[in-house]
Amino acid sequence: RALPLPVLEPGAPWLAHWAALVAGPGGARTQGAAAWLPPAPAPPAEPARDITGSSPEDLVLRFRATASPEAFRLAGHLALAVPSVPVMRLVQRAVDRDPRPQHLAEVILSGMLTAVPGPPGSYAFRPGVRELLLRSLPRTARGRTREFLARIGSLIDERAGLAAGEFRAQADGGQDGSGPAFATVSEETVRRLGGQGPPERLFAGRYRPAGLRGANGSLWKAVDVHTGRQVVVRRYREQPAPQERFLSEARTLAGLEDPHVVRVLDFGVADGAPYVVTEFVDGLTLAEVLSGLSFRTFARLVCQGLAGLEALHAHGLVRGERGPAGLLLRPDGGVLLSRVALGEESRGKDPESDLAEFRWLLKQLATSVSVPAEHRELLDLIDGRRLPAAARYAAELAATAQWPPPLDVTLLGPLRISHGTSPVEPPSPEAQALLCMLLFGHGRRVTHVELARGLWEEPPAERRAAARIEDLVPELRRVLPPGALVTLPEAYALHVPDVHVDVFHCEKLLDGPARGPAEVQRALDLWYGPPLDGVPGPAAAAARDRLRILKSRLRALHAELDEARGATAPTILFEADDLNRPEARITLEYAVHEMLARGALAAHQFDVRVRPDGYIVHTEPGTFVLPVLVAVLRGLPEVLTGLVDPPSLTVTFWDRPVAPPEVPPVSAGIQVVVAPAVYEEFAASSAAQGPQRFQPLFQDGATDTPPVAWSCPLSPSTAAPEPEARDLVQGPFITHDPRRLGIPAPGRTAVVHTRPDGPLTLLDPAQPHGDRPSRFVTYYKVDLTTHQSHHRVSLPSSGKGAFTAAVELSWHVEDPVAFVRAEVTRVSEPLLGHLLEEAARITRRHPLRRAGAAQRAVNAGLRRWPVPGLSVAASVQLAPEGTALPGPQGPVPKQRPLSDLLGEAESVLLGFDGPLARLFSARAASEAALDLLALVAEHRDPEGAPPAAVRDTFTHPLAVLRAFARDRLGPLLRDRLDAIELRAVPDAPTTHNSVPLVRALHGSGRRVSVVTDVSAPAVHRYLDPYGLPLAGIHARGEDLTLLTPHPDCLLRAMHSTGGATTTGVLIGSTVAELTAAQQAGVRFIGLARNTTAARQFDEAGCETTVTSLAPLLEAARSLQERCQ
Incomplete structure (x- = not known):
C-alpha cells in the first residue's frame, strides 16, 4: 500500500504542466512525475556506506559520477561563496538562467557539506572539498571573481531594504567581517540595510587624496572638500617641533604672488609632518619632456x-x-x-x-x-x-626671433594639419580621433582608460587597449613636431604650446571682450564642413555636438552685432505641413498677400518667394513689420476659414534676412512665432493689450537663458493648453524698464529677470540694468513667504501592519533663481511624494510596536528635497494603524486678545523705529536715502551711478542699505548711515506710551529687549536717558545681509534671554519685522499708524494689529496686577 504523490518544482514549466493536468477533462492521460509514498521507509537492501569518512577526492569524484552536469557546475561556483542556503540560492540565480531546486538539492545531499552552528541552512564544505571544486572551474571563471561577486551583489542591490529576505545583514560597520566575501554591493545597498559606508579618509581634515603626483609618495593630487577645487598636497619630511622655521617660510610663500611661482592655498603640520597645499595647475613636468x-x-x-x-x-x-x-x-x-x-x-x-x-x-x-x-x-x-x-x-x-611655423590643426570640417603653409597628410581615422582627444585635453595627461573610452564604443581590455593605442602613436609622431607627443606611465599628453586650433580661436572669441561683426564673420567662415567629419569614436561624436552649439553661439553673436548696427532686414516665413492639395496652396498664397496688404507694406518693400512648404517674405532693411504681425494675429484665422481641413500653419517673424533657428514645436493649428526683438516692439505697442498672449520659447528647455523666440497660438480649438499655474511664481512678464518694478518687499517677494547676455538673476534695485543699456527683459515674481500643507498617509512597517502618519510640510523659497529655473508646479506634490518614498524606506525597518523609534528615524532622515531653491521643513507623527493621531492645529483666531499674546510670552521684543521712537519722518527718511545714494554716485563711475528713476524708488535709508548689502560700498554706506542716525536722535519724538509699556512689561515678569536695524550707538544715545529695564539691545551689525527680514537680531535676542526654547512676541511697525518674526517662529503684533500700514500688514498675513500702544499698555498692566 502506498500513496502516489505528484512531484513538481516551483518553476514555470512544472507549474504549467500541473495546471494542464488539473484543468484537463477527466479520463485523459497526461504524463507527469509522481512518487510512491509508503507508510514507512523501506529498509535498505544493504547498510548504506558512511561517506563522512571518505577523502575529499572520493567525495568529489562520487559527486561528479552521480550528479547532473548542472549540479556539478553549480558546486564549483558555490566554492567561491559561503555555502548557506540563502547565499547558495543567490549564486544559483547568478550563474543559471533557469535555476532549478533539484540541482541545489543534489549539492546539499552530496555529502560534501556539513552542517555548522547558525540559522537553519548553514553549511560548510568538508576539509579539502572547496579546493578541489575550485579546480573544476575554468581558469577564466576563477579569474573573474570580482565580476562574479558583483553579479551576486546586483541581485542584493535589487531588493535590499525593499523586501523581506532570507538572511540577515548585520550593521556593525565591518568590525566582524569574518569569512569569505560572497557579494559586492553598492554603498546605497549598505545604507538601505542599515550599515555605514567606509569613513572618508581626509588629510588635515579637508583634503581627499585623488592620486599620486610623484614617484616618492610625498606629492599627490587631492580635492578640497570645503571648496570642491582640485589641489596638490606636498608632505615634507618630519621636522622637529614646533616647526617655527617651516611655518614662517610657508607663510611668506603663501603671500607671494608671482606668475612663475605656484600659489600656496594652505599649509600646516599634520601627524608631525609639515605640509603645503598649492593650486592644481595642468601641465607636464620638465622631467617628462x-x-x-x-x-x-x-x-x-x-x-x-x-x-x-x-x-x-x-x-x-x-x-x-x-x-x-x-x-x-x-x-x-x-x-x-x-x-x-x-x-x-x-x-x-x-x-x-x-x-x-x-x-x-x-x-x-x-x-x-x-x-x-x-x-x-x-x-x-x-x-x-x-x-x-x-x-x-x-x-x-x-x-x-624667426621661429618655425606653428602647427595648425583645423577641426571645423574634415581634420586638416599643416606646418605653416605646408599641409601634412592626415593619419588614419583612429589616429585622428586620438589626436583630437589629446588636443581637447589642453596639455593635460590623458590616461589609456580615458582614451579607450573615447576611441571605441566598446573598449577592449586595458592591456589590449594600451597596445592598440601604442600602434597609433607612430602615426601621430609623423604629423606632430618633435617631442610634442609625450609618453607617460599609462597615459599620453601633447605639449604644443604654440599650436593653432581653429576651435580654440572661436571659443576665445566668444569668451573674450566684444568683437566686431567682421571678426565674428571670419570665425564663422572657418567652418568648411561638418566638424570632425569622418573622425570616429564617442569622443568625436560628443565634440561634434559641442561644436554645433559653438557655431550657433557665434551666429547669435553675429546677429546681435548686426542688430546693434541697425542693419536688419526682417523676414516673414509661412510654413504649412501639408500643401499637396491645390486649394490649400491657393488659400495660403491669398492669405500671405492679404496679410501684407493689411500691414500696409508697399510692393517695393518685400519679395515673396515660393517654398515647398509655404512662402518666405524678404523685406528691405529697416522695414517696419509690426503692422503685418498685428494683421496676422487679428485676421489670419478668418482668412483660412474657407478650407474644410486647413493644414497646421506656422508664421515666423524674424528680424534679420537669415532663416530663423529651429524653435521648439508648439501644438497648435495656427501659431505665430516671433523673434525676441520683434516681440519687444509688439509688447511696447498698444496691440499688446489685445487678447493674444505670447509665451516664451527656450532652447532645450533652458529657462535660465533668454528666450530664443515667443509663440502665440491662434486656433482656440487646437491651441496648446495654457501653461499650468506655478506655485509661488507669477510670470513671465516683460518690461522695458525694470526700474518701474520698484523694490520688492524684503523677505516676502523677489523679482527674477533675464539678462540680455546671460542667465536668470535677481533684480538689483540699485542697478536694475546691470552695466548694460536699457532694453526689454523678461521677469518673474517669486513669493518668499512660508506655506504649509497637512496630510494623513499610511506607511509600511517591517511586518504585516502599517503605520498611520500625520505629515506636516512647510516650505519657502530660499533661492529664487534656482526655483524659477526648475519650473515646478504644485510644489506640495513632489515634496509629499519624496517624503513618502524616503519615509517608507525607513519605516520598513521598524515593527509597529516601535512607532516612536520609527518616527524619530523618519524625522532625522528627511534632509534633501527634490525641488531646487526651496527650504523645506517636515514633521511626521507615527502611530500603529487604527490608533488616533492628533489632528492638524486649526487656524489661529484672526485677532487674539492682547493679554493672551503677552501672557504666553516669556520675552517681549520691541522694534525701535516705530514702537519706541520715530527716528525719521517721511521727508527726513527720503533725504537720508538720497544722501546715501549721493555717496554711491561719488564712488562710482558716472555710468555706474544710479539714475534718477532708481533714486526715486528708495524712500528710506534702510532700503538703500539692503540694496547695497553685498556691494563693495556697503560698509561705507553703513558708516554714513550711522552718522545720519546719530544726528537724527535729538529731534526724534518718543512714541506715546512706549516708556510706561516697557516698565509695565518688565513689572509683569517679561524680559524686554530691543531689536532693530538702527545702529547700536544711536539706539543707546536715545534710550539711555530713560533708564529703561531692558534685557538687551540688539541692533544693526557689520554684516548688512543680516538686516531684517533676516531674523538674525531676533534670534540673538531670544538666545540671550533664555535660549531657543523661550517663547516670545515681537511688537514692530514694518513688514520686514513681520517676516523676520515669522522666520524665527516668534508671534508678532503690528503697530499700524495709518491705513496704508494696516493694509500692508493685512496683505502680509499679520494676525494682530493695533493702531497705538494704548491697548498693549492696558494688557501689560493687567498682567502686572496679576503678578502682584
Missing part, C-alpha cells in the same frame, strides 16, 4: 625660470631642488616653480646655490637641444655665469 625639448621651450625656461627664482629670493626663500624636479611646463608654454624647500630642507641653502643648480640644469639641457647657430650667444651667456643677461636675451627672442 626632456627627450623632446625644443629651443623655444628652452628659451622660455631660461627667462621664466630665473624670474621665478628671483621672486623667491626677493622674499628670503630658496628653491632648494636639484635637477628638473619641481619645474612645471603649463599648456600655454609658461614655466612654473611648483616645489620650494621650506623649514629644515632650506637650511644650508642660499640664492647662490639655487642659481648654481639652475645654471647646471640649463647646461645639461642644452646638450640635447638643437640651438640655431645665430642664437649660440644664449649658451655662451649661460656658460659665462651671466644668468640675468641670458634671461634678458631669451625674453627678447620671444618677440624678435
Whole structure:
C-alpha cells in the first residue's frame, strides 16, 4: 500500500504542466512525475556506506559520477561563496538562467557539506572539498571573481531594504567581517540595510587624496572638500617641533604672488609632518619632456625660470631642488616653480646655490637641444655665469626671433594639419580621433582608460587597449613636431604650446571682450564642413555636438552685432505641413498677400518667394513689420476659414534676412512665432493689450537663458493648453524698464529677470540694468513667504501592519533663481511624494510596536528635497494603524486678545523705529536715502551711478542699505548711515506710551529687549536717558545681509534671554519685522499708524494689529496686577 504523490518544482514549466493536468477533462492521460509514498521507509537492501569518512577526492569524484552536469557546475561556483542556503540560492540565480531546486538539492545531499552552528541552512564544505571544486572551474571563471561577486551583489542591490529576505545583514560597520566575501554591493545597498559606508579618509581634515603626483609618495593630487577645487598636497619630511622655521617660510610663500611661482592655498603640520597645499595647475613636468625639448621651450625656461627664482629670493626663500624636479611646463608654454624647500630642507641653502643648480640644469639641457647657430650667444651667456643677461636675451627672442611655423590643426570640417603653409597628410581615422582627444585635453595627461573610452564604443581590455593605442602613436609622431607627443606611465599628453586650433580661436572669441561683426564673420567662415567629419569614436561624436552649439553661439553673436548696427532686414516665413492639395496652396498664397496688404507694406518693400512648404517674405532693411504681425494675429484665422481641413500653419517673424533657428514645436493649428526683438516692439505697442498672449520659447528647455523666440497660438480649438499655474511664481512678464518694478518687499517677494547676455538673476534695485543699456527683459515674481500643507498617509512597517502618519510640510523659497529655473508646479506634490518614498524606506525597518523609534528615524532622515531653491521643513507623527493621531492645529483666531499674546510670552521684543521712537519722518527718511545714494554716485563711475528713476524708488535709508548689502560700498554706506542716525536722535519724538509699556512689561515678569536695524550707538544715545529695564539691545551689525527680514537680531535676542526654547512676541511697525518674526517662529503684533500700514500688514498675513500702544499698555498692566 502506498500513496502516489505528484512531484513538481516551483518553476514555470512544472507549474504549467500541473495546471494542464488539473484543468484537463477527466479520463485523459497526461504524463507527469509522481512518487510512491509508503507508510514507512523501506529498509535498505544493504547498510548504506558512511561517506563522512571518505577523502575529499572520493567525495568529489562520487559527486561528479552521480550528479547532473548542472549540479556539478553549480558546486564549483558555490566554492567561491559561503555555502548557506540563502547565499547558495543567490549564486544559483547568478550563474543559471533557469535555476532549478533539484540541482541545489543534489549539492546539499552530496555529502560534501556539513552542517555548522547558525540559522537553519548553514553549511560548510568538508576539509579539502572547496579546493578541489575550485579546480573544476575554468581558469577564466576563477579569474573573474570580482565580476562574479558583483553579479551576486546586483541581485542584493535589487531588493535590499525593499523586501523581506532570507538572511540577515548585520550593521556593525565591518568590525566582524569574518569569512569569505560572497557579494559586492553598492554603498546605497549598505545604507538601505542599515550599515555605514567606509569613513572618508581626509588629510588635515579637508583634503581627499585623488592620486599620486610623484614617484616618492610625498606629492599627490587631492580635492578640497570645503571648496570642491582640485589641489596638490606636498608632505615634507618630519621636522622637529614646533616647526617655527617651516611655518614662517610657508607663510611668506603663501603671500607671494608671482606668475612663475605656484600659489600656496594652505599649509600646516599634520601627524608631525609639515605640509603645503598649492593650486592644481595642468601641465607636464620638465622631467617628462626632456627627450623632446625644443629651443623655444628652452628659451622660455631660461627667462621664466630665473624670474621665478628671483621672486623667491626677493622674499628670503630658496628653491632648494636639484635637477628638473619641481619645474612645471603649463599648456600655454609658461614655466612654473611648483616645489620650494621650506623649514629644515632650506637650511644650508642660499640664492647662490639655487642659481648654481639652475645654471647646471640649463647646461645639461642644452646638450640635447638643437640651438640655431645665430642664437649660440644664449649658451655662451649661460656658460659665462651671466644668468640675468641670458634671461634678458631669451625674453627678447620671444618677440624678435624667426621661429618655425606653428602647427595648425583645423577641426571645423574634415581634420586638416599643416606646418605653416605646408599641409601634412592626415593619419588614419583612429589616429585622428586620438589626436583630437589629446588636443581637447589642453596639455593635460590623458590616461589609456580615458582614451579607450573615447576611441571605441566598446573598449577592449586595458592591456589590449594600451597596445592598440601604442600602434597609433607612430602615426601621430609623423604629423606632430618633435617631442610634442609625450609618453607617460599609462597615459599620453601633447605639449604644443604654440599650436593653432581653429576651435580654440572661436571659443576665445566668444569668451573674450566684444568683437566686431567682421571678426565674428571670419570665425564663422572657418567652418568648411561638418566638424570632425569622418573622425570616429564617442569622443568625436560628443565634440561634434559641442561644436554645433559653438557655431550657433557665434551666429547669435553675429546677429546681435548686426542688430546693434541697425542693419536688419526682417523676414516673414509661412510654413504649412501639408500643401499637396491645390486649394490649400491657393488659400495660403491669398492669405500671405492679404496679410501684407493689411500691414500696409508697399510692393517695393518685400519679395515673396515660393517654398515647398509655404512662402518666405524678404523685406528691405529697416522695414517696419509690426503692422503685418498685428494683421496676422487679428485676421489670419478668418482668412483660412474657407478650407474644410486647413493644414497646421506656422508664421515666423524674424528680424534679420537669415532663416530663423529651429524653435521648439508648439501644438497648435495656427501659431505665430516671433523673434525676441520683434516681440519687444509688439509688447511696447498698444496691440499688446489685445487678447493674444505670447509665451516664451527656450532652447532645450533652458529657462535660465533668454528666450530664443515667443509663440502665440491662434486656433482656440487646437491651441496648446495654457501653461499650468506655478506655485509661488507669477510670470513671465516683460518690461522695458525694470526700474518701474520698484523694490520688492524684503523677505516676502523677489523679482527674477533675464539678462540680455546671460542667465536668470535677481533684480538689483540699485542697478536694475546691470552695466548694460536699457532694453526689454523678461521677469518673474517669486513669493518668499512660508506655506504649509497637512496630510494623513499610511506607511509600511517591517511586518504585516502599517503605520498611520500625520505629515506636516512647510516650505519657502530660499533661492529664487534656482526655483524659477526648475519650473515646478504644485510644489506640495513632489515634496509629499519624496517624503513618502524616503519615509517608507525607513519605516520598513521598524515593527509597529516601535512607532516612536520609527518616527524619530523618519524625522532625522528627511534632509534633501527634490525641488531646487526651496527650504523645506517636515514633521511626521507615527502611530500603529487604527490608533488616533492628533489632528492638524486649526487656524489661529484672526485677532487674539492682547493679554493672551503677552501672557504666553516669556520675552517681549520691541522694534525701535516705530514702537519706541520715530527716528525719521517721511521727508527726513527720503533725504537720508538720497544722501546715501549721493555717496554711491561719488564712488562710482558716472555710468555706474544710479539714475534718477532708481533714486526715486528708495524712500528710506534702510532700503538703500539692503540694496547695497553685498556691494563693495556697503560698509561705507553703513558708516554714513550711522552718522545720519546719530544726528537724527535729538529731534526724534518718543512714541506715546512706549516708556510706561516697557516698565509695565518688565513689572509683569517679561524680559524686554530691543531689536532693530538702527545702529547700536544711536539706539543707546536715545534710550539711555530713560533708564529703561531692558534685557538687551540688539541692533544693526557689520554684516548688512543680516538686516531684517533676516531674523538674525531676533534670534540673538531670544538666545540671550533664555535660549531657543523661550517663547516670545515681537511688537514692530514694518513688514520686514513681520517676516523676520515669522522666520524665527516668534508671534508678532503690528503697530499700524495709518491705513496704508494696516493694509500692508493685512496683505502680509499679520494676525494682530493695533493702531497705538494704548491697548498693549492696558494688557501689560493687567498682567502686572496679576503678578502682584
